Amino acid sequence: MMKFFRKIRQNLLSERKTEKYLKYALGEIILVVIGILIALQINNWNVEKNRKNAEKVIIEQLIEDLKKSQTELKKIKVSIEEQAKASARVCHAFFKNEVPNDSIYIYMRIPLGTVTFSPTLGTARSIINSGNVTLIQSNDLKSKITAYVETVEFKLKDISRYEETYFRNGQIVLKEVLQFTNLVPKEYLFHQTKGDTPLVSDTLKTDELRAIPYVIEKIPFETDLKEIFQNYKVFSAYNSFLIAHRNSANRYNDILEITNEILDKLEEERAKGE
Numbered sequence: 583m584m585k586f587f588r589k590i591r592q593n594l595l596s597e598r599k600t601e602k603y604l605k606y607a608l609g610e611i612i613l614v615v616i617g618i619l620i621a622l623q624i625n626n627w628n629v630e631k632n633r634k635n636a637e638k639v640i641i642e643q644l645i646e647d648l649k650k651s652q653t654e655l656k657k658i659k660v661s662i663e664e665q666a667k668a669s670a671r672v673c674h675a676f677f678k679n680e681v682p683n684d685s686i687y688i689y690m691r692i693p694l695g696t697v698t699f700s701p702t703l704g705t706a707r708s709i710i711n712s713g714n715v716t717l718i719q720s721n722d723l724k725s726k727i728t729a730y731v732e733t734v735e736f737k738l739k740d741i742s743r744y745e746e747t748y749f750r751n752g753q754i755v756l757k758e759v760l761q762f763t764n765l766v767p768k769e770y771l772f773h774q775t776k777g778d779t780p781l782v783s784d785t786l787k788t789d790e791l792r793a794i795p796y797v798i799e800k801i802p803f804e805t806d807l808k809e810i811f812q813n814y815k816v817f818s819a820y821n822s823f824l825i826a827h828r829n830s831a832n833r834y835n836d837i838l839e840i841t842n843e844i845l846d847k848l849e850e851e852r853a854k855g856e
Contacts, residue, residue, distance in 0.1 A: 636717045640709055641852050644727070647702040648845050655838040658699050662831040668692035669824035676817050681808045693823035694756075696749060699738070699834065706731050723847055730844050737833045744826045744833075752822030759815045 668689040675682045706727055709715045718724050810816055 633717055633719075636714070637719065638852075640705065640714065640717060641848055643705040645845065645848050645852065647705050648841055648848070650702045652838065652841050652845065654699060655834055655841060658697055659831055659834045659838060661697055662827050662834060665693045665695070666824055666827035666831055669820045669827060672820040673817060673824060676811050681811060684807070686807070690820075693820065693827060694753070696745060699741075699837075701734050701738070701837070703731055703734065718851075720851060723851055726844050726847055730840055733840055734837055737837050741830045741833050744829045748822040748826035748829075752819040752826065755815050755822070756819040759813055759819075760810070 669692075671689045672686065672693075675686060709717070710728060710731060715724050715727060718727070
């Protein structure tokens with residue numbers, strides 16, 4: 583092709599047809615420019631195609647991560663709300679005329695545990711730290727992803743603060759005034775006086791490594807329920823549990839709401855790309 587154009591130029595110059603040569607040269611320049619523009623356009627198409635493919639992969643990974651977080655958040659929110667309700671029930675018992683019966687032990691035990699939520703933020707953090715968040719076309723979605731990570735981390739710090747300030751304090755206060763056997767229903771321990779505790783494996787029936795023997799002769803450290811529900815420290819401990827779990831449940835609910843929002847946005851973007 584180049585030889586063909588070169589031959590035409592040589593013929594025009596040899597025949598001293600300057601005007602025709604200039605027109606030809608201009609036409610050749612235009613053809614070269616058009617070729618460059620076409621090549622650039624093809625390159626842009628390829629770049630955009632690769633960007634869209636990368637964006638699609640990122641969105642799919644984000645959706646997968648956030649759905650895992652969504653499922654875990656729903657469970658943990660319900661669990662912590664139940665702990666808060668149990669603490670409230672124990673606190674309310676202090677204000678009633680009648681001393682609660684042994685069933686209150688069930689509610690006294692529920693708030694004693696704690697759960698930890700580890701959000702699945704691997705993809706979100708990775709694309710932010712690497713700069714690959716720019717592969718997402720929607721500026722609104724890019725902003726939401728960055729804001730989501732920052733908000734979740736802030737809410738989790740709040741939850742950690744509630745645990746350290748209120749939950750741990752409740753545990754310390756409760757241990758000062760109650761022995762662990764006070765929170766075990768007597769009916770359960772009386773099974774052990776006969777050696778027929780239900781659902782206990784044979785390995786746990788060996789006393790060598792147990793604090794409480796498998797068969798007990800008496801229930802030690804007994805405290806009367808009336809005495810428990812006249813003790814301000816016990817009330818203070820469960821009030822601390824209530825604050826910790828209630829506030830944590832609220833923060834988990836906040837995280838769940840923003841997780842639902844960004845999932846909706848991601849699924850909208852996924853639908854556009856299909």
